Every structure is written in C-alpha cells, then in structure tokens.
C-alpha cells in the first residue's frame with residue numbers, strides 16, 4: 001500500500017526545482033517506476049513533484065548541425081518511433097523499442113528511463129541492503145542469477161535501462177537544471193558505480209532535474225545498433241546486451257564505442273572490444289577475438305556464469321551484423 005504523500009504539479013522547471021529542495025521530495029515524470037518504488041516501500045517520499053505537464057520538456061528536435069535534442073519528458077514510444085533517430089541514431093531507437101511493454105513505453109519517459117532505480121530483488125524487496133543504507137549485499141551468497149559480472153563492488157546490481165547504453169555509445173550528454181543553475185554531463189559520467197558511492201544511482205543532486213538529452217551529429221560512416229537478450233519475449237530486462245556505435249571507413253573500423261547492458265551496475269564500456277576492432281576490417285575472425293576479449297575480465301557470481309557465453313555470443317553476432325557479414 002502507498003504511504004501518504006503531498007502531491008504537487010509543477011508549472012515550470014524552476015518551480016519543480018524549488019519543491020525538490022524540501023526534505024524527502026521525489027520527482028514524478030511518467031510514474032511507471034516511481035510509483036512502484038513508493039508502493040513497495042523501496043523508499044519513502046513526503047512530497048511527490050510532478051513535471052508531467054511541462055510541455056517544454058517534451059519532443060525531439062533536430063539541431064542545425066545534425067544532432068538531436070530530446071526533451072526529458074519525451075515518451076519512450078516517441079523515441080522508438082522517431083524517423084530521425086531510426087535513420088541516424090538507430091541504437092537509441094532500437095534501445096527504446098526494447099524497453100518493457102507498449103503501455104509502459106507510452107507512459108514512461110526518456111528522462112525517467114535513464115534515472116530509474118535498479119531492479120535487484122533484494123533492493124526492491126524487504127531487505128535492508130547496502131544500497132538502502134544497510135550493511136550488506138544480499139546477492140552475495142544469495143539468488144544472484146540476474147546480477148552483474150563486471151563492476152560489482154560491494155553492490156552487484158545491473159543497470160536496468162535499455163536506452164542508457166545506446167546514449168553512452170552515441171556520446172550523448174545530459175542537461176541538468178538545479179537550484180545552483182544548469183550543467184551538462186556526458187552520459188558516460190551520468191551513472192555512479194557502487195565503488196564510488198553505493199547510495200547514488202546518478203550524479204543528480206536531490207534538487208536537480210534532467211531537462212534534455214543531446215545527441216551530437218552522427219559522423220559519416222556511423223552504424224549504430226542495440227541488441228538485448230532477455231528471458232521472456234513479452235517484457236523483461238536485459239540478461240545481456242550491447243550497444244554499438246561504429247564508424248566505418250570502407251571496410252575498416254575507424255572508431256568504435258561498445259557499451260554493454262545487463263551485466264554491470266552502470267552502462268559498461270568494453271574498451272577491450274573497441275581496441276580490437278578499431279583499425280581492422282570487421283570480419284568473423286576479428287569479431288570472435290573481440291567477443292572473447294570482452295568477457296576475459298568478467299567476475300561471475302555463483303549463479304550467473306551463464307552470462308559469459310551469452311554476452312560473448314551477443315557481441316559477436318552484433319558486430320558481424322554491423323559489418324553486414
């Protein structure tokens with residue numbers, strides 16, 4: 001059951017920021033994640049501040065240079081269906097189309113998708129885990145089949161978003177407004193790994209709001225994609241996945257960003273894959289070698305060792321698909 005909270009509908013970003021400065025306030029966009037967290041007592045809010053009516057934060061605009069600016073309240077469906085994104089920034093459109101179910105994509109927003117809370121069943125359940133200020137991670141020695149194989153450091157969640165890895169691969173940046181003004185943070189630095197601060201998911205301070213996500217112009221020769229493997233076809237979070245943003249010069253890979261999903265507490269850049277494919281033709285031999293290198297430093301837990309061959313296979317297949325092999 002939901003506990004009582006005050007509900008405020010903000011008429012401007014500034015008004016929302018002001019409300020967020022009061023103790024224990026939570027921001028509400030589409031509400032698909034927030035309300036579940038409040039109902040399940042993952043955390044409590046005394047005040048819920050809705051920005052859902054702020055039309056200035058909705059929509060996808062092309063910039064004069066050929067990039068895009070996406071308002072934080074743009075629905076995930078709009079991101080998945082937008083023609084510019086499907087033509088030029090396929091990884092993002094594809095990532096959005098892989099999120100949850102049609103109903104959740106219609107209601108959920110891009111800002112909410114990158115700010116959503118982790119799905120670890122201990123964090124979401126009645127466990128006083130590290131991420132909730134407790135003194136241990138229950139996934140260690142527990143039911144850890146869906147937890148991370150990279151970057152686990154006291155807490156072993158996986159990052160739940162399907163759009164965030166694509167945004168990191170595409171070099172996107174997040175515009176943030178708070179009481180102290182406006183700042184822009186690269187998507188690659190937006191999420192906070194548990195080793196740095198186990199109580200934070202993102203760099204956002206309590207009074208800060210993501211207002212926009214900017215994707216820079218696509219370099220010529222860019223091919224981008226997102227591939228996700230999940231247990232069920234209806235809706236489910238990634239067991240393993242990969243976002244690619246590869247710039248080809250003929251057959252040769254000029255530069256590459258490779259970002260993994262479902263395997264680490266934050267969108268996880270695979271430098272190993274990037275190094276192996278850059279400067280080479282992306283053929284079967286190179287793809288296999290890169291996929292092998294991607295999992296070399298994985299640290300599986302007792303019950304999630306299956307993620308290693310799964311991830312290796314997904315990376316190899318997606319690299320070959322990007323090369324058109």
Ligand SMILES: Cc1cc2nc3c(=O)[nH]c(=O)nc-3n(C[C@H](O)[C@H](O)[C@H](O)COP(=O)(O)OP(=O)(O)OC[C@H]3O[C@@H](n4cnc5c(N)ncnc54)[C@H](O)[C@@H]3O)c2cc1C
Nearest residue numbers: 029030031032033034100108109111112113115161162210
């Ligand atoms: C059954 C189910 C299945 C799902 N499956 C997937 C999946 O496969 N892949 C996937 O990626 N996601 C999945 N999700 C998560 C879903 O995509 C998110 O719930 C949704 O994207 C959140 O968007 P929202 O606008 O509803 O956010 P809200 O629920 O309103 O907010 C979510 C969180 O983000 C914060 N927030 C929201 N907007 C902003 C902003 N502009 N600035 C700062 N903070 C903000 C809120 O305070 C809150 O903490 C699933 C969710 C459910 C319930």
